[in-house]
Structure formats: C-alpha cells, structure tokens
Amino acid sequence: MSEVDVLVPENAVRRMHLVLAERLRELGHDVALVGAGTRDAGSSTLDRLLRFERNVLGVRINSLLDVIPDAQLSPARPQAALRLDLAGGEAAVPSPVLAPLFSGSLSLARAAWMLMRGQLPNVDILLDATRPVAHAEPMVDSRLSLLRGIDDVVAGMVTLMVAAAHRYPESGALTCGRPSGAMERPIDRQLISAYLLSMTPRQIGGAVERLVSHVHRWDVSYRFHKGGRVVDTGLLAGEPWITLPDDGKRFYADPFPFEWEGRHFIFVEDCPYGSDKAVISVAEVFANGTATVPRCILEEPHHLSYPQVFTRDGEIWMLPEGGSGGDLVLYRAESFPDRWVRHAVLIPDRELFDATLLEHDGRLWLFATERYGYGSASDTLVVFHAPDLQGPWTPHPANPVTVDRASARPGGRFVRVGDRIVLPLQDGTDGYGGALGLADLLELNEATVRLTTPVPILSPEKTTYPKVHTLNSTGQLEAIDRIVRVRRGKRRGTL
Incomplete structure (x- = not known):
C-alpha cells in the first residue's frame, strides 16, 4: 500500500476527484484529497455551459463534474509516494507527480472546446510534466450534449489515471512517446462561440432527425x-x-x-x-x-x-x-x-x-x-x-x-x-x-x-x-x- 495525495482545487472539489480517490483506495492505496490552488480559470465558463444544458435543455445526468461542496480535504503529506495533480498544474509540489493532459492541454476546457466543434479529445498522463506514461482515446457516446460528452472524457481520464497510479513506479519506467509541447487552453470567447456556432446547429439537426427517423x-x-x-x-x-x-x-x-x-x-x-x-x-x-x-x-x-x-x-x-x-x-x-x-x-x-x-x-x-x-x-x-x-x-x-x-x-x-x-x-x-x-x-x-x-x-x-x-x-x-x-x-x- 502506498500513500497517494490527490491535488484538487480548493474551491471546486468535484465528483471525479472523489471517484478517483475511492477507486485507488479499493486497490489498497492510502489516498488523501489535498487542496492546491483554485479552479482552472476556464472552468467557470464551462460550468455555465453545463448548467445551461441542465436547466434549459433538460439534460439529466449524475455528472463527474458536479461540485461537491462539503468534501473533506487533508493537509499535504511530505512522505507521500506519489501525487496526482488534478488542480491544473499550478501547485509546486515534490516529484513524482502524475497529471492529465487533454489533447495537449492541462485544462479540461480544451476537451470541451473540441467536443463542441465536433472533434474527439484524447487524454495523456504525464510524469513530472515531461514523460508521457499512458494514453487514452475515450469514447464519446453523445456527440450532441456537452455535459454527456465531457463526462465520457473525464471518465476515461479517471480510469487512465487510476491505472497509471496503481502501476507506478512500473508505469513511470516507460514512456508512450506522445505529447511534446503543451497547448493553450481556449479562452472564454472561444468556448461560447464553439457552443453557439457549432454545437447548437448540430443539436437542432439531431432533434429534427429524431422526429422523423428511428436514429x-x-x-x-x-x-x-x-x-x-x-x-x-x-x-x-x-x-x-x-x-x-x-x-x-x-x-x-x-x-x-x-x-x-x-x-x-x-x-x-x-x-x-x-x-x-x-x-x-x-x-x-x-x-x-x-x-x-x-x-x-x-x-x-x-x-x-x-x-x-x-x-x-x-x-x-x-x-x-x-x-x-x-x-x-x-x-x-x-x-x-x-x-x-x-x-x-x-x-x-x-x-x-x-x-x-x-x-x-x-x-x-x-x-x-x-x-x-x-x-x-x-x-x-x-x-x-x-x-x-x-x-x-x-x-x-x-x-x-x-x-x-x-x-x-x-x-x-x-x-x-x-x-x-x-x-x-x-x-x-x-x-x-x-x-x-x-x-x-x-x-x-x-x-x-x-x-x-x-x-x-x-x-x-x-x-x-x-x-x-x-x-x-x-x-x-x-x-x-x-x-x-x-x-x-x-x-x-x-x-
């Protein structure tokens, strides 16, 4: 059993963080959620778009991105064998650290931007911000709902991160040779534009098709x-x-x-x-x-x-x-x-x-x-x-x-x-x-x-x-x- 610190935004602990921690505990690890900085700057716009789908479009889902207001956080443990950075890479913590990249970006907002444009994101796990140790191409079942689509991507990330953490240090000894340079996260205007100009027309087209055909x-x-x-x-x-x-x-x-x-x-x-x-x-x-x-x-x-x-x-x-x-x-x-x-x-x-x-x-x-x-x-x-x-x-x-x-x-x-x-x-x-x-x-x-x-x-x-x-x-x-x-x-x- 190893000690694993999961670094999360102090003001936005999400269900995905709890699920990841629980799955590692089931594998025998001693896991603590540790507050490390604030949420990704792009996540507030993403959260507004997700709320729009819930409240206006009536999309119902128990999402991995739901914020859990009363989540219990612990202090960082200097003796932790491994740290998982799900706080956006801003915290300065000792090595070794595993962190996810979403199509080359530390920000989940990039995956959301790609989904809204009709593209499929991938996920990589990096060791100490340089060495890719795992890669995933998550399936996206719904291409017409940002909330459902981003949940599929996050679920794939959680599975990949659990596997990489459980296999460490064996996984850290390997490299899968993919990412090189980090991509910038999309700005708020790009996210809103992608939803209005790309996803919304496809949602309308999908609704019409469902009315006339058995899809x-x-x-x-x-x-x-x-x-x-x-x-x-x-x-x-x-x-x-x-x-x-x-x-x-x-x-x-x-x-x-x-x-x-x-x-x-x-x-x-x-x-x-x-x-x-x-x-x-x-x-x-x-x-x-x-x-x-x-x-x-x-x-x-x-x-x-x-x-x-x-x-x-x-x-x-x-x-x-x-x-x-x-x-x-x-x-x-x-x-x-x-x-x-x-x-x-x-x-x-x-x-x-x-x-x-x-x-x-x-x-x-x-x-x-x-x-x-x-x-x-x-x-x-x-x-x-x-x-x-x-x-x-x-x-x-x-x-x-x-x-x-x-x-x-x-x-x-x-x-x-x-x-x-x-x-x-x-x-x-x-x-x-x-x-x-x-x-x-x-x-x-x-x-x-x-x-x-x-x-x-x-x-x-x-x-x-x-x-x-x-x-x-x-x-x-x-x-x-x-x-x-x-x-x-x-x-x-x-x-």
Missing part, C-alpha cells in the same frame, strides 16, 4: 456462405445478404448464428422502439434462406444483448451482455432453443459489456469492456482468465488493457483463420456502431495481452463500410448488423 436502430442481415467469410477476406462481398424481417415496431441487433442438429438459428438482441431494455430472441433460418420471426426466449429486469451461444462440456450455454444488471451471468439451455436457466454468476459486481469467450493455451479467456459507474461502456478493454468455464475468473494484471474508442469493445466471436486468431472490434470514432474492424491476437498469457490495430471491414468496392456493428459466423451461416435510418412507421429494407 438508434439496427438491421440484422444473414447469408449462407461458401467458405468465403467476411473474416477471411475483410470484405462484405460474396453471396447476397438477406434482412431478418420485423414488425416495424422493434429492431434486432447483435446476431449470433448457431447450428444444432442440422438446423440453423440466429440469436439476437430484440428491442422495441422507445424502450431502454431489450430481450434475447431467436429465429430459425431454413435452407432456402427464409427465416421465422424472432421469438423471445430470455428476459431479465435489465437490458440484455450480445447473446453469445456456444457448446461446452456436453451442454449449450449462453453468455449474454447484461452489464446494467451488475453481474456477468452464464445461462444453460434447459430445452434448446426456447428455455434457458441462470446457471452461475461468473463475475459479480462489475459492469461488463460484450464479454467474448476464447479457449487458448489450456485456459479460458474473456475479453470485454468495463464501465466503472460513469462514462462510456465502449472504450475500456479488460481481460479475465480461468481454468474452466465455472471459474474462478481472475482479472488480468494488464487491466485495463487499453482505453480506446476504436479498439476495445468486442463485436463478435473470436475466429480462427488458418494460424491466426481474429477478434472483431467495434470502432466508435464516428459514433457508437460506426464501424467494425478485425484485429489479430498476437500474444496472450497471464502477463501480456497484445492485439494488432484493427483493420476496417470494407464494402465489396473495397471502400470503408460504415455502421457495421457485429460480425459472427458458423460453418455455413454468417450474420452482421448495421445502423440504418428508417422513417418512423416504415419497415426495414434490404442490404
């Missing part, structure tokens, strides 16, 4: 392949795709094909329009390409998706995403494909998303993204391993493996392509569900996790194909989903 909805398409899968070629070329039919009142997503006794099934997330809770449904696909209408086979009080179905130990299992329920739950088919029972909680009390199973070198592995109560569920890759399916499941020491909107969240099963092991990964650069890439697993053991940079899936014309979200296949059947814009009242079309 957050997906198509599931499938085909019988002849050995040339998307994962083999990187292209959507080949046999034509068939769209899974619906009743115009719901969307399907996260397709997982499964073959059983010569029959073909596709398990999907099934979400009615206007609902924030989906169920798991199944459709049967026949040899002529037609399919039944998906029927519900699993429902919980919380949202379910990503119905990963597999066989092991003579049983058929499902490991769906249920992150909002707080546990990773394994289900067993009591009567396939219609009746499933909760079998075990594999990993309790963690918000894990799209956990994807792999058997490798005599162990089982799970790749997933994790949300620590705040921020996006799509940028923080974590890995667990176990001797068998029942566990115990052990967090990998490299967690979080990465904080990256373009290469963290799984988008389908691991696939073996010759000697390669390939994992589809979601790319949220253009928004959630914006694209899908294929990454090779280079190294995986109890000390190291290494993947290649994902290669985007391309259209038949070999141009980047946007809005693909999930890719899965069996021996004969292949399925994808994609974002589509459909006018309200219309049924989905074909690919």
Whole structure:
C-alpha cells in the first residue's frame, strides 16, 4: 500500500476527484484529497455551459463534474509516494507527480472546446510534466450534449489515471512517446462561440432527425456462405445478404448464428422502439434462406444483448451482455432453443459489456469492456482468465488493457483463420456502431495481452463500410448488423 495525495482545487472539489480517490483506495492505496490552488480559470465558463444544458435543455445526468461542496480535504503529506495533480498544474509540489493532459492541454476546457466543434479529445498522463506514461482515446457516446460528452472524457481520464497510479513506479519506467509541447487552453470567447456556432446547429439537426427517423436502430442481415467469410477476406462481398424481417415496431441487433442438429438459428438482441431494455430472441433460418420471426426466449429486469451461444462440456450455454444488471451471468439451455436457466454468476459486481469467450493455451479467456459507474461502456478493454468455464475468473494484471474508442469493445466471436486468431472490434470514432474492424491476437498469457490495430471491414468496392456493428459466423451461416435510418412507421429494407 502506498500513500497517494490527490491535488484538487480548493474551491471546486468535484465528483471525479472523489471517484478517483475511492477507486485507488479499493486497490489498497492510502489516498488523501489535498487542496492546491483554485479552479482552472476556464472552468467557470464551462460550468455555465453545463448548467445551461441542465436547466434549459433538460439534460439529466449524475455528472463527474458536479461540485461537491462539503468534501473533506487533508493537509499535504511530505512522505507521500506519489501525487496526482488534478488542480491544473499550478501547485509546486515534490516529484513524482502524475497529471492529465487533454489533447495537449492541462485544462479540461480544451476537451470541451473540441467536443463542441465536433472533434474527439484524447487524454495523456504525464510524469513530472515531461514523460508521457499512458494514453487514452475515450469514447464519446453523445456527440450532441456537452455535459454527456465531457463526462465520457473525464471518465476515461479517471480510469487512465487510476491505472497509471496503481502501476507506478512500473508505469513511470516507460514512456508512450506522445505529447511534446503543451497547448493553450481556449479562452472564454472561444468556448461560447464553439457552443453557439457549432454545437447548437448540430443539436437542432439531431432533434429534427429524431422526429422523423428511428436514429438508434439496427438491421440484422444473414447469408449462407461458401467458405468465403467476411473474416477471411475483410470484405462484405460474396453471396447476397438477406434482412431478418420485423414488425416495424422493434429492431434486432447483435446476431449470433448457431447450428444444432442440422438446423440453423440466429440469436439476437430484440428491442422495441422507445424502450431502454431489450430481450434475447431467436429465429430459425431454413435452407432456402427464409427465416421465422424472432421469438423471445430470455428476459431479465435489465437490458440484455450480445447473446453469445456456444457448446461446452456436453451442454449449450449462453453468455449474454447484461452489464446494467451488475453481474456477468452464464445461462444453460434447459430445452434448446426456447428455455434457458441462470446457471452461475461468473463475475459479480462489475459492469461488463460484450464479454467474448476464447479457449487458448489450456485456459479460458474473456475479453470485454468495463464501465466503472460513469462514462462510456465502449472504450475500456479488460481481460479475465480461468481454468474452466465455472471459474474462478481472475482479472488480468494488464487491466485495463487499453482505453480506446476504436479498439476495445468486442463485436463478435473470436475466429480462427488458418494460424491466426481474429477478434472483431467495434470502432466508435464516428459514433457508437460506426464501424467494425478485425484485429489479430498476437500474444496472450497471464502477463501480456497484445492485439494488432484493427483493420476496417470494407464494402465489396473495397471502400470503408460504415455502421457495421457485429460480425459472427458458423460453418455455413454468417450474420452482421448495421445502423440504418428508417422513417418512423416504415419497415426495414434490404442490404
């Protein structure tokens, strides 16, 4: 256990400071919040813009930027092993010090300015103001709300800072070689101008689009392949795709094909329009390409998706995403494909998303993204391993493996392509569900996790194909989903 002082503005202790301190305490560190100067000069304008969204636009969120008026501060400890400077870099304190940079600036206002202009900030952690030791590309789920967007960036910063502090001095011995010169923070006039001239028009456009279209909805398409899968070629070329039919009142997503006794099934997330809770449904696909209408086979009080179905130990299992329920739950088919029972909680009390199973070198592995109560569920890759399916499941020491909107969240099963092991990964650069890439697993053991940079899936014309979200296949059947814009009242079309 090490002593860590977290330097915070004396007059603006925020929820993010408390969350960061608590997460380090959970890892065994002795943490104190220490007042160090006043708030960043640009934060007052940023706070006014955030209050505008709350009070005028009605954005409701339990934000990491909320000021906590009665937070308990402690005196600085000369013997502290490490200091985390979240007060803007103005305090003169002994080394070693870790501090965040937001796209090259000590000020969070720069990240806000970029978000308002439609750009995506990154985060670096610097040791003693010179040596970058960690880097993140946080996912921003909402591009039309400054309050929600900046919260995602701050959540990514907190996760990165916790990891860097917990690994110090190991992390301090490395450099990730990114920032060089510090960027100036934007002045108040620039912040206001960016909100009025860039963000406000996009907010209006988004409101109009939501009135006429189902914005957050997906198509599931499938085909019988002849050995040339998307994962083999990187292209959507080949046999034509068939769209899974619906009743115009719901969307399907996260397709997982499964073959059983010569029959073909596709398990999907099934979400009615206007609902924030989906169920798991199944459709049967026949040899002529037609399919039944998906029927519900699993429902919980919380949202379910990503119905990963597999066989092991003579049983058929499902490991769906249920992150909002707080546990990773394994289900067993009591009567396939219609009746499933909760079998075990594999990993309790963690918000894990799209956990994807792999058997490798005599162990089982799970790749997933994790949300620590705040921020996006799509940028923080974590890995667990176990001797068998029942566990115990052990967090990998490299967690979080990465904080990256373009290469963290799984988008389908691991696939073996010759000697390669390939994992589809979601790319949220253009928004959630914006694209899908294929990454090779280079190294995986109890000390190291290494993947290649994902290669985007391309259209038949070999141009980047946007809005693909999930890719899965069996021996004969292949399925994808994609974002589509459909006018309200219309049924989905074909690919």
